[in-house]
Amino acid sequence: MAFSARLLWLLLCLGILECHAGTVLPRDAVPRGFSAIPYYPAPHGGWVPSWKDSYAKAQALVSQMTLAEKTNITGGAGIYMGEHIPCVGNTGSALRLGFPQLCLQDSALGVASTDNITAFPAGITTGATWDKDLIYARGVALGKEFRGKGANVYLGPTVGPLGRKPLGGRNWEGFGSDPVLQAIAASLTIKGVQEQGVIATIKHLIGNEQEMFRMYNVFQPGYSANIDDRTLHEIYLWPFAEAVRAGVGAVMSAYNAVNGSACSQNSYLQNGILKDELGFQGFVMSDWLAHISGVDSALAGLDMSMPGDTMIPLLGFSYWKYELTRAVLNGSVPLDRLNDMATRIVATWYQLGQDKDYPRPNFSANTKSKDGLLYPGSASPPWGQVNWFVNVQEDHHLVARQVAQDATTLLKNYDNLLPLPLSTRIKVFGTGAAVNPEGMNACMNRACNKGTLGMGWGSGVADYPYFDDPITAMRRRTSNIQYYDTDTYPNPPVNGTDVAIVFISSDAGENSFIVEGNHGDRDSSKLAAWHNGDELVRKVAEKFDNVIVVVHTVGPLNLEPWIDLPSVKSVLFAHLPGQEAGEGLARILYGEVSPSGHLPYSITHKETDFPDSVANLRGFAFGQVQDTYSEGLYIDYRWLNKKGIKPRYAFGHGLSYTTFNFTSATIKPITPLTNFPPVRPPKGPVPAYSTEIPPAAEAYAPAGFKTVWRYLYSFLPQKEADAAHAIGIAGKPGYAYPTGYAQNQTAGPESGGAEGGNPALWDTAYELTVTIRNAGRKYPGRAVAQAYIQFPAQIPYDTPIVQLRDFAKTGELVPGQEETVQLKLTRKDLSVWDVNAQNWVVPRPDARFTVWIGEASDVLGMACWTDTGVCEGGLKPPV
Ligand SMILES: *[C@@H]1O[C@H](CO)[C@@H](O)[C@H](O)[C@H]1NC(C)=O
Ligand SMILES: *[C@@H]1O[C@H](CO)[C@@H](O)[C@H](O)[C@H]1NC(C)=O
Ligand SMILES: *[C@@H]1O[C@H](CO)[C@@H](O)[C@H](O)[C@H]1NC(C)=O
Numbered sequence: 034m035a036f037s038a039r040l041l042w043l044l045l046c047l048g049i050l051e052c053h054a055g056t057v058l059p060r061d062a063v064p065r066g067f068s069a070i071p072y073y074p075a076p077h078g079g080w081v082p083s084w085k086d087s088y089a090k091a092q093a094l095v096s097q098m099t100l101a102e103k104t105n106i107t108g109g110a111g112i113y114m115g116e117h118i119p120c121v122g123n124t125g126s127a128l129r130l131g132f133p134q135l136c137l138q139d140s141a142l143g144v145a146s147t148d149n150i151t152a153f154p155a156g157i158t159t160g161a162t163w164d165k166d167l168i169y170a171r172g173v174a175l176g177k178e179f180r181g182k183g184a185n186v187y188l189g190p191t192v193g194p195l196g197r198k199p200l201g202g203r204n205w206e207g208f209g210s211d212p213v214l215q216a217i218a219a220s221l222t223i224k225g226v227q228e229q230g231v232i233a234t235i236k237h238l239i240g241n242e243q244e245m246f247r248m249y250n251v252f253q254p255g256y257s258a259n260i261d262d263r264t265l266h267e268i269y270l271w272p273f274a275e276a277v278r279a280g281v282g283a284v285m286s287a288y289n290a291v292n293g294s295a296c297s298q299n300s301y302l303q304n305g306i307l308k309d310e311l312g313f314q315g316f317v318m319s320d321w322l323a324h325i326s327g328v329d330s331a332l333a334g335l336d337m338s339m340p341g342d343t344m345i346p347l348l349g350f351s352y353w354k355y356e357l358t359r360a361v362l363n364g365s366v367p368l369d370r371l372n373d374m375a376t377r378i379v380a381t382w383y384q385l386g387q388d389k390d391y392p393r394p395n396f397s398a399n400t401k402s403k404d405g406l407l408y409p410g411s412a413s414p415p416w417g418q419v420n421w422f423v424n425v426q427e428d429h430h431l432v433a434r435q436v437a438q439d440a441t442t443l444l445k446n447y448d449n450l451l452p453l454p455l456s457t458r459i460k461v462f463g464t465g466a467a468v469n470p471e472g473m474n475a476c477m478n479r480a481c482n483k484g485t486l487g488m489g490w491g492s493g494v495a496d497y498p499y500f501d502d503p504i505t506a507m508r509r510r511t512s513n514i515q516y517y518d519t520d521t522y523p524n525p526p527v528n529g530t531d532v533a534i535v536f537i538s539s540d541a542g543e544n545s546f547i548v549e550g551n552h553g554d555r556d557s558s559k560l561a562a563w564h565n566g567d568e569l570v571r572k573v574a575e576k577f578d579n580v581i582v583v584v585h586t587v588g589p590l591n592l593e594p595w596i597d598l599p600s601v602k603s604v605l606f607a608h609l610p611g612q613e614a615g616e617g618l619a620r621i622l623y624g625e626v627s628p629s630g631h632l633p634y635s636i637t638h639k640e641t642d643f644p645d646s647v648a649n650l651r652g653f654a655f656g657q658v659q660d661t662y663s664e665g666l667y668i669d670y671r672w673l674n675k676k677g678i679k680p681r682y683a684f685g686h687g688l689s690y691t692t693f694n695f696t697s698a699t700i701k702p703i704t705p706l707t708n709f710p711p712v713r714p715p716k717g718p719v720p721a722y723s724t725e726i727p728p729a730a731e732a733y734a735p736a737g738f739k740t741v742w743r744y745l746y747s748f749l750p751q752k753e754a755d756a757a758h759a760i761g762i763a764g765k766p767g768y769a770y771p772t773g774y775a776q777n778q779t780a781g782p783e784s785g786g787a788e789g790g791n792p793a794l795w796d797t798a799y800e801l802t803v804t805i806r807n808a809g810r811k812y813p814g815r816a817v818a819q820a821y822i823q824f825p826a827q828i829p830y831d832t833p834i835v836q837l838r839d840f841a842k843t844g845e846l847v848p849g850q851e852e853t854v855q856l857k858l859t860r861k862d863l864s865v866w867d868v869n870a871q872n873w874v875v876p877r878p879d880a881r882f883t884v885w886i887g888e889a890s891d892v893l894g895m896a897c898w899t900d901t902g903v904c905e906g907g908l909k910p911p912v
């Protein structure tokens with residue numbers, strides 16, 4: 034592989050390109066100041082008390098495993114290879130001991146590539162609800178569906194990309210461009226999913242903020258996300274830390290590199306940050322085909338290769354499986370590391386209770402037919418039943434509908450045009466009001482934007498079981514609707530009293546597909562509506578006095594071409610609603626319910642309101658593309674506030690048909706704070722095993738073992754096993770260990786101590802309450818209280834003016850009704866990451882921290898002060 038890559042590069046060099054002398058794979062240097070720091074060895078799992086029992090059981094099982102059984106379960110069986118039932122990823126098994134193949138399955142919004150499931154609203158939609166109970170309920174429903182289909186591992190939730198770049202292709206899979214919104218939504222999703230016994234996977238670690246150039250290929254390494262230590266901790270790692278604290282069972286590494294070192298073999302990220310500092314007890318898997326080395330990645334802390342193949346799949350080659358068996362026999366990978374890898378996987382399986390009555394997969398990710406190839410990757414028999422069409426939907430469409438409804442965000446409602454009386458005569462424009470006429474699932478992986486946009490494209494999708502489109506839902510209520518199913522203005526006769534509703538959209542997805550010129554990221558459409566949507570809105574606005582724009586979108590759009598036109602009175606962002614695109618929206622249009630969604634990102638006046646590092650995608654470069662996070666902590670509203678740039682609509686913005694009055698806030702100190710958190714608890718004991726190189730016979734296949742073509746096994750031919758063993762016993766693995774390589778376990782950093790980090794970081798520092806009253810006269814509605822921290826003025830750290838720290842949504846309040854909601858600040862919420870101390874520090878614990886409370890990041894009229902314990906309303910917002 035390496036050889037052919039070099040050869041190809043050389044041929045290219047000689048042929049068409051000018052190459053730097055002396056380098057075969059030239060690369061743009063990682064900028065000064067960023068370096069991939071070695072961190073060894075991989076910390077053992079098992080030292081956290083809440084995992085103790087599972088690790089004890091795992092130790093009992095793993096200690097009976099042969100070498101080939103251990104290397105079997107740490108690697109996939111190959112892409113499109115299951116043991117009869119192919120999921121997106123399938124590990125090997127140790128059936129002799131009752132450990133099954135694990136089925137790993139996409140996606141974060143529903144069980145992918147199968148039927149009789151629910152296609153839930155996407156992450157970005159879920160984030161826009163700002164409703165903790167609902168986010169959790171969606172997690173519970175997702176968990177039930179994955180379990181019902183027999184999938185062991187749910188490949189979600191996504192918090193990376195975090196949404197740093199508005200044009201980034203997969204932002205919609207996550208919950209919004211703020212670490213705390215992502216963190217809270219991810220941990221509630223994980224809780225809901227894992228309570229059903231399904232292993233959740235937080236992904237992608239880390240810095241996968243654009244699609245283009247993210248993957249390593251034989252010509253070019255994936256881009257390097259160059260992230261400084263403080264930015265990593267305070268922004269991108271924050272949701273991962275909360276996910277680990279929530280007990281997440283699995284982590285998926287990213288395709289790209291960080292500081293020049295590929296995530297799947299980055300020792301600092303995996304060994305240092307994830308397993309030592311965050312105390313992660315589960316297993317780390319590679320992203321699909323992102324595994325690029327054998328010994329290196331094992332030493333750097335990767336635990337599972339997915340789907341098992343080398344970078345080029347289907348050749349029957351792996352960096353692990355049989356090769357890991359060899360590496361352990363010849364001593365290059367210490368058995369100690371393999372034991373930890375296997376133990377982490379088995380312990381996670383026990384931790385989620387999957388040893389008891391867990392269903393086997395009953396669907397094939399490869400075909401919808403009842404019968405199919407049992408090992409599709411081998412493209413050869415056997416053939417048999419692979420789908421049982423198990424219906425796992427229960428009443429989950431209700432959760433899906435509620436999310437779609439409560440995410441719908443009213444940006445503008447001039448003259449209170451909305452809600453519409455049922456008697457209103459309506460003309461609807463735009464293909465986005467009706468389901469794709471070619472069929473709801475006509476495009477593979479939803480890689481097209483036709484009809485109502487319910488989700489982005491790529492691996493993060495599921496098939497719709499049905500599609501409730503907006504036009505049908507509206508027609509269920511009234512026949513006063515004329516629909517023009519076109520994106521070109523049809524110039525119909527206009528009656529001055531008619532209301533026009535225009536549907537526009539913007540799509541994005543994974544770089545595996547190009548849609549209307551967009552390579553995953555929105556590199557072609559940028560922030561303009563697709564299909565000339567902006568032009569359609571303008572044309573309609575010329576003829577109608579009352580125009581409502583409904584937007585289905587993966588993220589922010591530039592609304593400037595029409596937002597100030599006097600007839601464009603109302604704008605609704607319906608985000609990506611999934612299968613329930615109609616009913617919730619119709620309820621809002623007709624006032625059966627008030628909109629209560631809030632933006633999970635800012636919408637700026639122009640793309641250049643953000644710095645180049647964020648506004649633009651990194652373009653082609655020779656060798657490794659460098660994506661340097663020069664904006665540091667300042668993304669989305671953090672940047673706009675720092676620069677004094679008013680967005681069109683700020684992060685957290687969202688109107689209702691009613692208004693709310695925030696009164697009588699309180700703040701109560703709970704845990705007295707000190708500069709540094711109390712000293713961490715020491716690591717508890719971990720399973721111990723013999724570290725002797727095992728006998729070569731543990732790598733032999735049983736006599737007469739029948740193999741499937743191209744299937745990945747962990748056995749080595751006897752001769753090769755014996756040869757490797759001889760090298761190992763002689764103690765001459767001949768492997769060039771990386772700089773800084775070490776074998777002795779360490780006590781771990783001061784900032785660690787439990788899942789997520791030092792447990793004292795989650796001490797409650799302050800409890801707050803705020804009373805919210807429906808101050809309107811007519812409509813019931815739900816309010817969202819958002820709490821933002823402002824650090825004291827005189828501190829030696831530059832901090833964003835305000836940063837989201839918690840939020841709460843009220844129930845439905847009728848006019849005059851009020852509800853008191855609780856908000857909480859932890860020690861971590863009041864801390865900054867001190868790069869010198871390598872710890873979280875509360876700068877000046879007795880100084881004045883201001884907690885701003887309001888309905889959006891720019892509607893903060895109320896504040897509580899930590900030094901005086903006083904809260905006050907009627908204030909001028911800090912931004
Ligand atoms: C990246 O490099 C910076 C500067 O050396 C360092 O602070 C940071 O911890 C590095 N991050 C990783 C993940 O290696
Ligand atoms: C590895 O897993 C595969 C698939 O389940 C199985 O066929 C094979 O026997 C396993 N190997 C070992 C050593 O158990
Ligand atoms: C030991 O195995 C590893 C993994 O296959 C390989 O890279 C290394 O070259 C082997 N060592 C020797 C001395 O053959």
Ligand SMILES: *[C@@H]1O[C@H](CO)[C@@H](O)[C@H](O)[C@H]1NC(C)=O
Pocket residue numbers: 148149422423424498
């Ligand atoms: C759902 O399952 C039933 C059997 O329970 C099956 O008849 C039906 O075809 C499945 N639905 C789809 C869309 O395949």
Ligand SMILES: *[C@@H]1O[C@H](CO)[C@@H](O)[C@H](O)[C@H]1NC(C)=O
Pocket residue numbers: 458528529530
């Ligand atoms: C316009 O609509 C109003 C209200 O529906 C109706 O009374 C009137 O007759 C319509 N005018 C025309 C020219 O259609």
Ligand SMILES: *[C@@H]1O[C@H](CO)[C@@H](O)[C@H](O)[C@H]1NC(C)=O
Pocket residue numbers: 694695696808
């Ligand atoms: C909100 O409540 C406060 C305190 O009860 C009151 O003074 C104020 O007038 C109210 N504002 C609105 C808009 O109702």
Ligand SMILES: *[C@@H]1O[C@H](CO)[C@@H](O)[C@H](O)[C@H]1NC(C)=O
Pocket residue numbers: 777
């Ligand atoms: C590693 O641990 C062993 C056993 O405790 C000890 O003898 C050895 O000195 C340690 N090595 C280092 C480099 O600390």
Ligand SMILES: CC(=O)N[C@H]1CO[C@H](CO)[C@@H](O)[C@@H]1O
Pocket residue numbers: 118393394395396421423
């Ligand atoms: C392979 C397998 O275990 N399939 C099962 C899937 O679920 C159905 C319904 O529960 C079972 O009948 C199948 O045996």
